[in-house]
Amino acid sequence: MTTNENPNDASKSERPSAGAGANRPMSMKERLLAERKSQGEDAPPVPASRPAAAKPAESAPAKPAASAKPAAAKPAAAPAPKATSARAAKPAAEDAPARATAKPAAARPSAARAKPARDEGGGKVQHADVQRELNLLHQRENKTMTIAWIAAGVLVLATGITYFVVESKKKGEEAARQAQIDLFLNFEKKALTFDIETEQGARDFVDFLDKRQFEGQTVPWQGNDVVGPRLTQKLGNANRTVQREVDKTDFFDKLKQVEDVVQNAASKSPDDVTQARRKIKLLEEKMDQYGDDAKKRVANCRLTIEKVYVERLWQDAKDQAKDPAKLRSALVSYASAEDACVTLFEKRGGVPDPTGDLQKFGGEKMKIIYDESDAAAYQLFTADTINKTEWTDCLSGDFKEQWQSDQVGGFQIQNGVMQIVGPDAGSGKIGLASVPKKIQWRDFQVEVEFEIVKGRADFYFRLLRRADSAVKGPEIVVGGDDGQLPPNKKVTMIATCVGSKLSYTFPGGELTDKTDEAIGWTRTRRGGFGLAVHPGSEIKVSKLKVRLLRVDPN
Numbered sequence: 216m217t218t219n220e221n222p223n224d225a226s227k228s229e230r231p232s233a234g235a236g237a238n239r240p241m242s243m244k245e246r247l248l249a250e251r252k253s254q255g256e257d258a259p260p261v262p263a264s265r266p267a268a269a270k271p272a273e274s275a276p277a278k279p280a281a282s283a284k285p286a287a288a289k290p291a292a293a294p295a296p297k298a299t300s301a302r303a304a305k306p307a308a309e310d311a312p313a314r315a316t317a318k319p320a321a322a323r324p325s326a327a328r329a330k331p332a333r334d335e336g337g338g339k340v341q342h343a344d345v346q347r348e349l350n351l352l353h354q355r356e357n358k359t360m361t362i363a364w365i366a367a368g369v370l371v372l373a374t375g376i377t378y379f380v381v382e383s384k385k386k387g388e389e390a391a392r393q394a395q396i397d398l399f400l401n402f403e404k405k406a407l408t409f410d411i412e413t414e415q416g417a418r419d420f421v422d423f424l425d426k427r428q429f430e431g432q433t434v435p436w437q438g439n440d441v442v443g444p445r446l447t448q449k450l451g452n453a454n455r456t457v458q459r460e461v462d463k464t465d466f467f468d469k470l471k472q473v474e475d476v477v478q479n480a481a482s483k484s485p486d487d488v489t490q491a492r493r494k495i496k497l498l499e500e501k502m503d504q505y506g507d508d509a510k511k512r513v514a515n516c517r518l519t520i521e522k523v524y525v526e527r528l529w530q531d532a533k534d535q536a537k538d539p540a541k542l543r544s545a546l547v548s549y550a551s552a553e554d555a556c557v558t559l560f561e562k563r564g565g566v567p568d569p570t571g572d573l574q575k576f577g578g579e580k581m582k583i584i585y586d587e588s589d590a591a592a593y594q595l596f597t598a599d600t601i602n603k604t605e606w607t608d609c610l611s612g613d614f615k616e617q618w619q620s621d622q623v624g625g626f627q628i629q630n631g632v633m634q635i636v637g638p639d640a641g642s643g644k645i646g647l648a649s650v651p652k653k654i655q656w657r658d659f660q661v662e663v664e665f666e667i668v669k670g671r672a673d674f675y676f677r678l679l680r681r682a683d684s685a686v687k688g689p690e691i692v693v694g695g696d697d698g699q700l701p702p703n704k705k706v707t708m709i710a711t712c713v714g715s716k717l718s719y720t721f722p723g724g725e726l727t728d729k730t731d732e733a734i735g736w737t738r739t740r741r742g743g744f745g746l747a748v749h750p751g752s753e754i755k756v757s758k759l760k761v762r763l764l765r766v767d768p769n
Contacts, residue, residue, distance in 0.1 A: 246345045402429040403442040406449070414460035417453040424450055466501055469494045470509070473516045480523040485548075488527045492520050499567070514567060521559060521566060521573055525580055528552035533587065542595045546765055549588035550657060553740050556581035585736050589714035592658055596713050596764050601660055604762040609650050609744075617651035623748060633756040637670060640751030649678050649745035650759075655767035657741045660711045663759045666703050667693040670752020674719075676712045677742035684739050686717055689726065700725060705757070713764065741767050 241249065406423055410416035424446060427434050437443055476483050476491035483491075495517050502513045532548030535541040558564045559577025568574055608614065610631050618633075620626040623646030625636035638644040656677070665672075674688030688710060693700045700706060706726070710719035715736070720728040744761070748754055 243344060243348065246342050247348060250345050250349075398429065398432060398434060399436065399439050399442050402434045402436060403446060405429060406446055409453075411449060411453040411456050414457060417456035417460075420453045421450065421457065462501070463505065466498060466505060466509070470498055470512060470516065473498070473520060474512070477516055477519045477523060480527065483527070485527045485531045488520070488524050492524045495520050496565075499565075517567060518573065521555070522576055525552055525555045525559070525577070528555060529580065529584055532584075536587065536591045539594070542591050543765075545591050546588065546595065549584060549591060550740070550765075550767070552584050553581065553588060556584060557740075582736055585715060585740075589716075592714040592765070593716075596658055601711065601762060601764065604660075604764060606662070606760040606762055609759040609761055610756070614650060617653065618648060619650070619652055620646065620648040622646045623648060631757070633759070635746060635748050635754050635756075637748035637752040638750045642750050644750060646748040647682065647745060648748070649675075649743050651743050655679065655741040656712075656743055656761070656763060656765075657767060658713045658764040660709065660762040660764070661744050661759070662707065662709045662761075663744075663756060664705060664707045665754060665756045666705045667691060667700060668753040668755060669693065669702055670754075671749045672752060672754045673747040673749075674708070674710070675745040675747065676710060676717060677739050678745035679739045679742035682745065682747060684737070685742055685745065686712060686734050686738050688717070688719060689729075691726070707758075 406420065409420035409423065411420050424436065427436060436446055473491045473495050476487055480488065495513065498513050499517065502510045528548055529552045532545050532552055535545035535548060556577045559566060559568070559573045560581055562568060562574055566573060609617075610628055610633055615628055618626075618628065620635070622638055622644045623635055624638055625634070626648055627634055633648075635646065635648050637646045661676070663674075671690070671692045673682075673690045675682055676686040676688055678685040689708070691699055691706075693702045693704070704725065707722050708719055708726075709722065710717065712734075715734040717732045717734055718728075718730040720730070744759075746754065746756075
């Protein structure tokens with residue numbers, strides 16, 4: 216007969232061999248490994264007792280089955296196989312308590328709520344430390360997953376927030392841009408409602424653009440590429456409308472002022488009349504754009520104001536000439552009246568005179584004014600007064616630069632001597648040299664020392680624009696049968712031009728003197744000194760000085 220061994224000895228066979236540490240508890244690592252190994256087995260639980268090697272009777276008794284954890288969730292344990300060795304024939308009495316205690320555990324309905332337990336003889340047992348370690352592992356895994364999910368959620372949330380913020384910003388910027396566009400377009404729409412063809416509409420339009428305000432918002436329209444060019448163009452048109460109306464108002468205001476002077480000339484000063492005359496000249500340049508009525512009013516004013524102007528200058532000169540102490544200022548006024556008459560008589564200065572009325576008026580008044588002006592000049596410029604007037608050298612200093620020449624073959628002033636060479640012989644031209652360029656002389660005395668090298672020379676006084684309208688002096692020819700002087704003969708001449716009289720004398724007796732030669736009223740009343748040199752001629756002037764008695768006031 217074989218003897219059955221205690222089933223508890225089976226568990227002992229998995230422990231380390233007997234010795235000093237035979238009864239030590241399993242380490243945490245061993246328990247974990249055992250637990251993982253048991254969980255990996257798919258086979259049903261083994262019977263409560265397993266064959267084991269024979270152990271001495273003194274071995275420790277088996278632990279009560281009640282201490283074992285509930286069995287696996289399977290409804291019943293499979294029947295134990297028959298013993299194949301002597302150990303399988305263990306008395307049933309020894310097995311009874313274990314089976315009695317294990318039976319209820321095997322009858323548990325579900326393995327989901329309780330894992331199968333293994334006793335020390337081979338059943339699954341989960342130690343409290345193992346369970347705690349497993350729980351800790353599960354907690355760590357759960358915590359790691361929770362953190363991972365939280366991190367993922369935070370990332371997703373952050374991405375969503377960023378997307379929302381970006382999209383919101385884009386939408387906000389788009390809305391602001393559209394609002395800005397609408398503001399400019401509405402501003403332009405309002406601006407286009409002004410009628411800039413009228414003065415008030417144009418002014419309102421300009422004021423609207425200057426303020427740059429629309430519904431309480433500032434509109435910097437000049438910097439906008441869309442509405443800026445269109446509004447700028449319209450602004451230019453509006454400014455032209457405003458300027459046109461301003462010019463029109465100014466035109467008719469000035470015309471009315473001139474008409475007032477014309478209608479009340481007797482009570483107006485010469486300065487008032489002079490200003491009115493200047494205004495009417497400007498009005499003539501603009502009258503065509505204001506219609507026929509404006510042109511007619513301007514023409515009537517111009518015709519009248521010219522007559523009034525001459526009358527007022529003449530009257531002012533006469534009033535001053537009554538006082539001997541004012542003769543010099545009277546001659547200035549007479550000179551102005553003379554020039555006004557000459558302008559009308561010669562139809563110069565753009566004065567409209569379709570009927571010739573002004574020309575006739577100017578010629579008639581000019582003769583009378585000349586007579587009165589001459590009387591004042593003779594009274595003022597006596598021989599004593601002339602002799603006390605200082606000489607001015609015309610061949611040096613500033614006057615040296617005042618000479619001008621035309622069509623001459625040669626001209627120079629060097630070392631106080633002027634040399635003039637006429638045009639080539641047979642050219643048919645006459646060379647001319649004169650002084651001064653700037654101011655013009657009216658009453659003066661000239662002393663000239665000259666010698667004609669060859670040919671012929673003519674002397675002119677009050678030479679202005681043309682020699683044929685100047686005061687003609689002596690004509691001197693040298694050589695030949697008709698020669699008045701021998702070549703290279705130095706001659707001195709003193710010529711005096713005052714009012715309507717010309718006198719010239721030759722102190723050396725070389726030529727015949729002339730005194731108080733009448734100057735015709737068609738000759739110019741102002742101008743300088745000139746020498747005309749004929750073709751093939753040559754003249755030298757070694758002295759030329761002048762006493763300026765009255766110069767052009769202009």
